[in-house]
Amino acid sequence: MILTVCVVFGLLGLYTIQHSTQSKETFSSAILKQGSSGKDIYELQGRLKALGFYNGKVDGQFGATTKSAVTWFQWKFGMKSDGVVGAKTKLKLWNATKNWKPTAADLPQGSGGGAPASGAKPKESESKLPASNNMGISEKELKIMANAVYGESRGEPYEGQVAVAAVILNRVKSSQFPNTPTGVIYQPGAFTAVADGQINLEPNDKAKKAVKDALSGWDPSDGCLYYFNPETATSKWIWSRPQYKTIGKHIFCR
Structure with missing residues (x-):
């Protein structure tokens, strides 16, 4: 019985380590939520954009648009839609975008990752339409x-x-x-x-x-x-x- 218990817990441990490692290949262990910024947010926005949940600029800032995209993703994948990105959401997102690779647009200017070089926080934005669309709303x-x-x-x-x-x-x-x-x-x-x-x-x-x-x-x-x-x-x-x-x-x- 003791041997059986040890084997079961050993397998559970390997399962946890395997899945934790998968999501950590890119994301850190930090909880991501509105107000967060930096490398993890570039990663988050890039993957959400690849799936079509996020239409804003990949700017490394977790604002209202990013939260809405996260909430939408969580709802679509049967998770709690709270807009907070913990281990479960990271793993689900990683599994849904295994073949995703960041492009130049998914990285901060002048670096291969990390926070923007300037002190000012760039605002999330959309690609703009011609002048007839005076609110600058994308197609x-x-x-x-x-x-x-x-x-x-x-x-x-x-x-x-x-x-x-x-x-x-x-x-x-x-x-x-x-x-x-x-x-x-x-x-x-x-x-x-x-x-x-x-x-x-x-x-x-x-x-x-x-x-x-x-x-x-x-x-x-x-x-x-x-x-x-x-x-x-x-x-x-x-x-x-x-x-x-x-x-x-x-x-x-x-």
């Missing part, structure tokens, strides 16, 4: 917005669809929310379409046009940050928000 972000509008409001009148797109943009501009559409949309519990998977449906031309109209300045919500369908809403909190107007089946709140 990928616009596509995510169209997915959200389609998933959330495809049965609503066109004005209501533009209003949903406007709410997303209003949140991007608000200091209370992440500063990118992806960050806003994938914020835990923020949008039903993310929770039920409708965010992955291919948007139609009307949803895409609604996003463009909202980006051009049309805001039927008049600056609202929230909306809900009173027939399906289960959150008590949303009912406490000041209700401003109704468009279709959605009540828009401030």
